[in-house]
Amino acid sequence: MAAAQAEAGGERSVPAGPAGPAKGAVGAAGPAVNHPEAAEEELSPPPLPGLQLVQQGAEAHVYRGLFLGRKAVAKLRVPKRYRHPALEERLSRRRTTQEARSLLRCRRAGIPAPAVYFVDYVTNSIYLEDIVDSVTVQDHIYSVQRSGNDTSSLQDLAEKMGELLARMHDEDIIHGDLTTANLLLRPPVEKLDLVLIDFGLSFISGLPEDKGVDLYVLEKAFISTHPDTEVMFKALLKSYAATSKKSGPVIKKLDEVRLRGRKRSMIG
Amino acid sequence: MERTHQLELFPNYNVTLLLFRHVKNAAALRKKAMEGSLEGALINPAMIVDPFQILVAANKAVHLQQIDKMKTRTLYAEIIFNLSPNNNISDAFKKFGISDSDTAVLIVLLDSYKTVNLEDIASQVEGQQVSLDELPHLTDTARVKKSCSFRICLVPQSRLCLAVTRR
Numbered sequence: 516m517a518a519a520q521a522e523a524g525g526e527r528s529v530p531a532g533p534a535g536p537a538k539g540a541v542g543a544a545g546p547a548v549n550h551p552e553a554a555e556e557e558l559s560p561p562p563l564p565g566l567q568l569v570q571q572g573a574e575a576h577v578y579r580g581l582f583l584g585r586k587a588v589a590k591l592r593v594p595k596r597y598r599h600p601a602l603e604e605r606l607s608r609r610r611t612t613q614e615a616r617s618l619l620r621c622r623r624a625g626i627p628a629p630a631v632y633f634v635d636y637v638t639n640s641i642y643l644e645d646i647v648d649s650v651t652v653q654d655h656i657y658s659v660q661r662s663g664n665d666t667s668s669l670q671d672l673a674e675k676m677g678e679l680l681a682r683m684h685d686e687d688i689i690h691g692d693l694t695t696a697n698l699l700l701r702p703p704v705e706k707l708d709l710v711l712i713d714f715g716l717s718f719i720s721g722l723p724e725d726k727g728v729d730l731y732v733l734e735k736a737f738i739s740t741h742p743d744t745e746v747m748f749k750a751l752l753k754s755y756a757a758t759s760k761k762s763g764p765v766i767k768k769l770d771e772v773r774l775r776g777r778k779r780s781m782i783g
Numbered sequence: 784m785e786r787t788h789q790l791e792l793f794p795n796y797n798v799t800l801l802l803f804r805h806v807k808n809a810a811a812l813r814k815k816a817m818e819g820s821l822e823g824a825l826i827n828p829a830m831i832v833d834p835f836q837i838l839v840a841a842n843k844a845v846h847l848q849q850i851d852k853m854k855t856r857t858l859y860a861e862i863i864f865n866l867s868p869n870n871n872i873s874d875a876f877k878k879f880g881i882s883d884s885d886t887a888v889l890i891v892l893l894d895s896y897k898t899v900n901l902e903d904i905a906s907q908v909e910g911q912q913v914s915l916d917e918l919p920h921l922t923d924t925a926r927v928k929k930s931c932s933f934r935i936c937l938v939p940q941s942r943l944c945l946a947v948t949r950r
Contacts, residue, residue, distance in 0.1 A: 563791050582791060583838040632839055633792075637850055 561589045561640070574610075574715060579645055586645040587632055590614075590715075607639040610715060614641060617688050617717040624686045626679070627710045646710050648702045652676070653695035655704060656741050666746075668705075673747040675707045677754030680733075683711065684726045685759050691716030693733035695740060723761070727768030730755070731776075734769075785901065786834060786915045790842055793849070798841045799892040799899065800834055802918060806910030810883035815907070816859070823904060824859040824891040825881045826866070829923040830930070834915055837891055840865035845893070862891060868930070878930055886910075887921050 560566055563580030569588070570577040578589045592607050611634065621628035630644040652672070659669060676698065683690065690697070692713060701708040720726075730752070737748050752769075756762040785801040806812075815821035831837065844861035847853045855861045855872055867875035881888055888908065892899045905912055 561792065562794065583835060583842060584788060585835060633842055633846070635792075635846065 561591065561642075563587070563589060582632055582642050585632070586647055588629065588643045588645045590641045590643070592639040608636065611636065611639040611641060613718055614714045616719070617690075617714040618643070620686060620688055620719070621683065621711065621714075624682070626683050626686065626688070627708070628714070629710070629712060646699050646701060646712070649699040649710065650702075650704060651696045652698040652700060652709070653740060655700055656695060656744070660741070660743075669744075669747050670750050672707055673750040674754040675709055677751040677756075678758045679709050679711070680730070680751075681755045681757075681759035681762065684729070684765065685761060687719050687721045689718050689720050689725045689729050690714060691718060691729065691732075693729055694736040723764035723768045724772075726765040727772050730765070730769050731772045734773075784912060784914050788838055790838075790845060792842065793845050795895045796841075796845050797894050798838055799894070799901065800837060800915055801890045801892070801901070801905065802828060802913050802915050802921075803888045803890070803905075803908050803910040804886065804913050804917070804921070806886050806888050806908060808909040809881050809885045809888060812888065812908065813881055813883060819857075821904070821907060822859070822892070822899070824862045826863060826879055826889040826891060827881050827885060828887045828889040828918055828921040830866070830879050830927055831889060831918060832922055832924075832927060834918065836866060837862070837889075841891065841893060858893060859891070862893075889918075 560568070560576070560578055561580065563578070563582055566578055566580040568576065569579050573593065575590045575592045578591070580587060580589060582589070592611065594607070595603055598606070615631055615634045618628050618631050622630060629646060631641065632644065633642040635641075655672070656669065659665060680693070690711065692715065697711065697713045699710040699712055701710060718725075734748055737744055741747075752766065756766055759765070785799055787797050787799045790796045790798060812821060812825060816823065816825050826837070840862045843865050844853070844858055847861060848858055853861045855864050860872075860876075863879050864872055864875045866879045869875075888910070890904060890908070892901070892904065
């Protein structure tokens with residue numbers, strides 16, 4: 516009994532470790548981190564030629580490689596061993612289905628997102644189009660701000676972003692994880708050819724509340740990652756309101772959600 | 784002339800595509816395929832924009848066969864079904880399969896443990912085998928767009944999620 520408890524205690528501490536260092540920095544893990552990483556290594560990489568590990572997130576391992584002759588991205592969901600297996604299976608399946616469904620819905624409506632090449636409902640992995648030589652909007656904003664020749668191009672970018680999100684929401688697609696790292700710019704960057712990625716937390720909903728929250732998440736991400744971008748976000752909202760037919764209630768909800776946010780004083 | 788590609792996720796399977804023009808015996812070929820004496824998928828090249836579509840459809844077909852979840856009865860029928868954006872098997876065959884009056888045929892062969900005899904298949908076609916590079920000439924873009932109801936006009940490569948439309 517005591518031994519089993521000790522074992523359970525030991526197992527629980529292992530998953531907690533890799534969640535920190537494993538995210539982002541791949542290959543930079545020092546010898547001390549190797550042992551906890553072994554728990555995540557159980558996921559075998561897909562047998563694609565030219566395979567490269569892109570990211571080892573908590574939700575999924577992302578790889579790049581050639582699939583059927585095309586550059587592709589493979590997202591393999593990480594099984595969470597601490598969950599009850601039936602629950603794990605159901606959750607994984609649902610997430611994969613939602614991601615695939617949202618991506619397909621975008622594609623049908625002409626909203627730029629990666630094409631889905633193959634969905635494996637057994638391993639809950641998705642094989643998608645790789646948007647080659649793209650830059651994340653996050654990196655783009657960093658480099659523009661660093662180089663100094665600022666506002667006008669970023670304002671145009673914000674307008675394009677607002678337009679794109681309006682179109683997405685008009686299709687009742689909620690992204691669920693809107694950040695500047697989940698928006699890509701196809702080369703050449705000046706064309707402002709945006710592509711939405713990472714629909715892992717997305718779902719379908721017509722509710723202004725859900726759309727408002729989607730925008731709120733982006734606003735928060737904006738403010739925290741990119742200083743001095745309030746004007747940019749304003750432009751984004753303006754073009755969102757101008758493009759979307761149903762934007763009125765959404766913006767209203769956004770204001771409500773802002774008031775609701777964390778650390779708000781409950782006076783009155 | 785023909786193109787072969789190995790399915791990365793199913794390394795035992797190789798997909799071979801053969802393209803024929805000026806075909807005179809489409810009706811006979813179709814009959815043979817339905818009877819099962821011709822082991823291959825006979826596809827109408829006018830509906831195909833890029834061979835990649837076929838590879839994606841074949842990949843999905845093999846996957847479904849392995850988990851015993853095919854919607855049709857044979858692997859080759861499943862490939863044709865996967866090419867279609869909607870869920871109707873006979874509709875898929877009507878659109879993507881060949882009809883008796885067709886003069887161009889795209890044959891898809893899948894070999895796993897037993898190798899496929901290309902000459903044998905090619906000899907049964909009364910037509911001229913041409914390179915897959917000629918496929919764009921045979922594509923009927925208007926017809927493809929009509930059957931797929933996209934809201935905006937996309938670059939050919941981007942259309943490929945069609946094969947994956949079903950859950």
